[in-house]
Amino acid sequence: MGKIIAVTNQKGGVGKSTTVVNVAAYLGSRGFKVLCVDSDPQGNATTGFGISKKDVLFSTYNVLTGQVRIQDAAVETEFDNVSIIPATELLAGAEVELINAENRINRLKMQLLTIKNDYDYIFIDCPPALGMLTINALTAADTMIVPMLAEFYALEGLSQLVNTIKIVKSNHNPALDIEGILFTMYDSRLNVSADVVAEVEKYFPGKVFETKIPRNVRLSEAPSHGKPVMYYDKSSKGAESYELLCHELLGEPLELPQKKRRGIFTFKKKDSES
Numbered sequence: 001m002g003k004i005i006a007v008t009n010q011k012g013g014v015g016k017s018t019t020v021v022n023v024a025a026y027l028g029s030r031g032f033k034v035l036c037v038d039s040d041p042q043g044n045a046t047t048g049f050g051i052s053k054k055d056v057l058f059s060t061y062n063v064l065t066g067q068v069r070i071q072d073a074a075v076e077t078e079f080d081n082v083s084i085i086p087a088t089e090l091l092a093g094a095e096v097e098l099i100n101a102e103n104r105i106n107r108l109k110m111q112l113l114t115i116k117n118d119y120d121y122i123f124i125d126c127p128p129a130l131g132m133l134t135i136n137a138l139t140a141a142d143t144m145i146v147p148m149l150a151e152f153y154a155l156e157g158l159s160q161l162v163n164t165i166k167i168v169k170s171n172h173n174p175a176l177d178i179e180g181i182l183f184t185m186y187d188s189r190l191n192v193s194a195d196v197v198a199e200v201e202k203y204f205p206g207k208v209f210e211t212k213i214p215r216n217v218r219l220s221e222a223p224s225h226g227k228p229v230m231y232y233d234k235s236s237k238g239a240e241s242y243e244l245l246c247h248e249l250l251g252e253p254l255e256l257p258q259k260k261r262r263g264i265f266t267f268k269k270k271d272s273e274s
């Protein structure tokens with residue numbers, strides 16, 4: 001039975017879509033069957049996998065409004081073992097259309113239940129808001145990954161996050177668990193980084209991923225090539241850190257396979273370039 005993981009944070013620009021695309025791609029390359037559900041009208045996970053929005057036939061919008069069965073909306077990406085329910089701007093309409101609809105909270109959950117057995121992992125990329133789309137995702141999810149920046153403002157969002165989890169658990173999904181809080185665009189040289197991590201660990205003891213994702217230019221370039229970073233620059237810090245995160249998710253030792261020794265004439269790239 002597949003595990004459903006919602007990647008969520010009401011803030012935008014914290015690395016949700018980047019996390020979905022890169023974790024899904026790595027797990028797929030390891031042979032796990034993975035489905036991504038793009039539940040953000042911005043469709044960043046969709047384009048991150050190289051799918052052009054004009055080619056989208058059915059999207060998460062059609063699934064939530066009951067126009068298609070979820071298995072008919074899933075499309076294979078060109079990357080090993082990863083399929084996606086894509087999203088386009090149309091999905092924004094679902095926020096409004098669902099407000100007075102029947103079973104509005106359970107729409108995604110009901111659809112996912114019909115295909116949960118076909119996948120090992122299902123990742124839901126949430127929009128930066130706490131509306132119907134996010135509530136549907138959290139209601140359907142077994143666990144959540146919360147990407148976060150190690151900056152002071154992140155702490156201000158924490159109580160809102162705690163509140164949302166409380167509401168969803170008590171009203172819709174008592175079993176919802178936190179898979180982990182993930183620090184992204186992390187700079188270990190800054191004092192504030194360690195301070196924020198320590199503060200978040202107080203709120204969520206044992207729930208902060210040991211793996212931190214550094215700021216890495218390859219991670220921000222890869223989507224413009226329509227590729228997960230491991231298919232764009234496998235030896236980049238970004239690819240390595242998402243691989244480590246997957247090891248942590250899978251309960252494996254936090255180490256990377258030994259890199260092949262490069263010839264002595266190969267110049268090592270600077271950290272900032274790779």
Ligand SMILES: Nc1ncnc2c1ncn2[C@@H]1O[C@H](COP(=O)(O)OP(=O)(O)O)[C@@H](O)[C@H]1O
Binds near residue numbers: 213215217219
């Ligand atoms: N670790 C990182 N290093 C550098 N850039 C990153 C990193 N993670 C994400 N980005 C970039 O930051 C922006 C926001 O990331 P994104 O994953 O789209 O956030 P969200 O989905 O939370 O809005 C994107 O342009 C993305 O390419």
Ligand SMILES: [Mg+2]
Binds near residue numbers: 018040042044
């Ligand atoms: Mg996003």
